[in-house]
Amino acid sequence: MLTGRHLIEPRDFSVAEMEELFVLAERIEAEGKSWKDACRGSVLATLFFEPSTRTRLSFEAAMLRLGGSCLGFAEPGSSSAAKGESLADTVRTVGCYADAIVMRNPKEGAALLASRFSGVPVVNAGDGGHHHPTQTLTDLLTIRRLRGSLENLTVGFCGDLKFGRTVHSLAKGLSRYNGNKFIFVSPKELGVPEYITRGVLAKEGVEYQETDRLEKVIGDLDILYMTRVQKERFFNEEDYVRLKDSYILDAEKLTRAKPDLAVLHPLPRVNEISMEVDADPRAAYFKQAKYGMYARMALLASILGVA
Amino acid sequence: MLNIAKIKNGIVIDHIKAGQGIRIFNWLGLGKAHYPVAFVVNASSEHMERKDIIKIDNVISIDFAVLGLIDPNITVNIIENEVITEKIRLKLPERVEGVLLCRNPRCVTSTEKYATQVFHLADEEKGAYRCEYCDETRTTEDFR
Numbered sequence: 001m002l003t004g005r006h007l008i009e010p011r012d013f014s015v016a017e018m019e020e021l022f023v024l025a026e027r028i029e030a031e032g033k034s035w036k037d038a039c040r041g042s043v044l045a046t047l048f049f050e051p052s053t054r055t056r057l058s059f060e061a062a063m064l065r066l067g068g069s070c071l072g073f074a075e076p077g078s079s080s081a082a083k084g085e086s087l088a089d090t091v092r093t094v095g096c097y098a099d100a101i102v103m104r105n106p107k108e109g110a111a112l113l114a115s116r117f118s119g120v121p122v123v124n125a126g127d128g129g130h131h132h133p134t135q136t137l138t139d140l141l142t143i144r145r146l147r148g149s150l151e152n153l154t155v156g157f158c159g160d161l162k163f164g165r166t167v168h169s170l171a172k173g174l175s176r177y178n179g180n181k182f183i184f185v186s187p188k189e190l191g192v193p194e195y196i197t198r199g200v201l202a203k204e205g206v207e208y209q210e211t212d213r214l215e216k217v218i219g220d221l222d223i224l225y226m227t228r229v230q231k232e233r234f235f236n237e238e239d240y241v242r243l244k245d246s247y248i249l250d251a252e253k254l255t256r257a258k259p260d261l262a263v264l265h266p267l268p269r270v271n272e273i274s275m276e277v278d279a280d281p282r283a284a285y286f287k288q289a290k291y292g293m294y295a296r297m298a299l300l301a302s303i304l305g306v307a
Numbered sequence: 308m309l310n311i312a313k314i315k316n317g318i319v320i321d322h323i324k325a326g327q328g329i330r331i332f333n334w335l336g337l338g339k340a341h342y343p344v345a346f347v348v349n350a351s352s353e354h355m356e357r358k359d360i361i362k363i364d365n366v367i368s369i370d371f372a373v374l375g376l377i378d379p380n381i382t383v384n385i386i387e388n389e390v391i392t393e394k395i396r397l398k399l400p401e402r403v404e405g406v407l408l409c410r411n412p413r414c415v416t417s418t419e420k421y422a423t424q425v426f427h428l429a430d431e432e433k434g435a436y437r438c439e440y441c442d443e444t445r446t447t448e449d450f451r
Contacts, residue, residue: 086419086421087415087419088419088421105415106413107413107414107415107417107418107419108411108413108414108415108440108441108442108443109414109415109416109438109439109440109441110415110419112415112439112440113415113416113419113422113440127415128413128441129413130413130441130442193442194444195429195437195442195443195444198430199429199437199442199444
């Protein structure tokens with residue numbers, strides 16, 4: 001039962017519970033409008049202490065399509081945090097108005113802290129460079145839809161793997177399924193953190209390798225997960241400028257890839273995937289955005305107890 | 308050889324790595340103790356060459372988890388009527404609350420100061436601890 005549960009990191013839900021959500025998301029996608037009143041009368045608070053368009057809109061679209069309502073703020077300047085209110089007080093107060101809270105905050109661990117003070121379910125919509133579990137739900141649902149399974153896949157992660165929270169969450173999420181192998185492609189400075197490689201993958205016997213050359217490994221991949229080098233994660237502008245164009249996927253690089261590769265990207269993209277790639281049938285990132293809404297509809301319906 | 312009288316009822320903290328004793332002495336607030344305390348530095352040791360020892364002639368409460376965090380190789384002897392009644396071998400605690408501080412400037416505990424800092428043992432061999440909030444790793448070396 002997911003009713004009333006928080007979702008802070010991808011492993012908060014068991015593999016069986018994730019499966020329930022995927023099945024529900026596919027049902028919602030197939031049944032469409034018959035879910036339009038499922039959450040009527042329920043209110044979702046979207047607290048975005050860090051700007052986000054896509055994730056916030058995806059959650060709001062999900063709640064509106066379920067017949068519920070949304071309130072909240074889209075930037076910290078318009079929140080009580082700007083007046084110095086603690087996160088604990090903010091969520092305790094908002095929990096009086098809403099049935100669930102979706103929160104993005106630049107501080108790592110903010111959602112976990114919020115969940116300890118909240119009287120209603122808290123969904124982590126990104127905590128700094130740390131976790132982004134609903135993107136993981138989205139990514140897993142997309143892979144499941146495109147490949148028919150979440151097992152025995154060679155998955156490449158490319159770009160900013162240090163600060164890319166979607167990468168950390170997806171690697172942890174996929175490592176729970178059998179036979180998956182990971183290839184991390186990044187400049188050394190933006191390599192995947194040790195708490196993922198040594199702390200999770202090595203401990204669980206998941207095969208992985210690290211490289212700085214996409215061309216060398218693209219032919220081995222079933223899934224290529226591209227990420228943006230995010231300016232907001234750098235303290236130093238010079239480092240950002242030096243690394244921002246490290247890896248760009250273009251049509252030429254794709255000629256070396258398998259014909260059934262799926263290219264995913266959490267979006268927004270800047271220039272790490274050339275627009276010429278969009279026409280390639282292997283480009284799956286816009287489908288991914290749609291699956292993201294269905295995944296969030298399934299999640300909200302479940303935690304609000306209407307599924 | 309330095310001789311120190313036996314203690315009647317109390318605690319002997321032994322096998323402290325030479326030079327580390329002062330940290331434990333200070334952490335336990337023994338500088339202000341109103342009971343006898345012996346603090347020996349650079350004592351000869353068969354296994355360690357040199358070691359520090361603290362003898363406390365009083366029954367005091369010690370958080371062995373924190374002591375283990377400072378140095379898991381320490382041994383603690385509980386003395387009753389001048390006889391060792393219990394030998395406690397320390398180890399790294401699985402969970403540490405309110406002792407280690409997260410140094411990650413992106414961690415929520417850096418701004419939300421009321422949050423209790425909690426660390427979980429991640430790698431016993433390396434003495435590595437993981438912040439419950441941000442997963443940043445700190446080692447016991449940072450604490451020493």
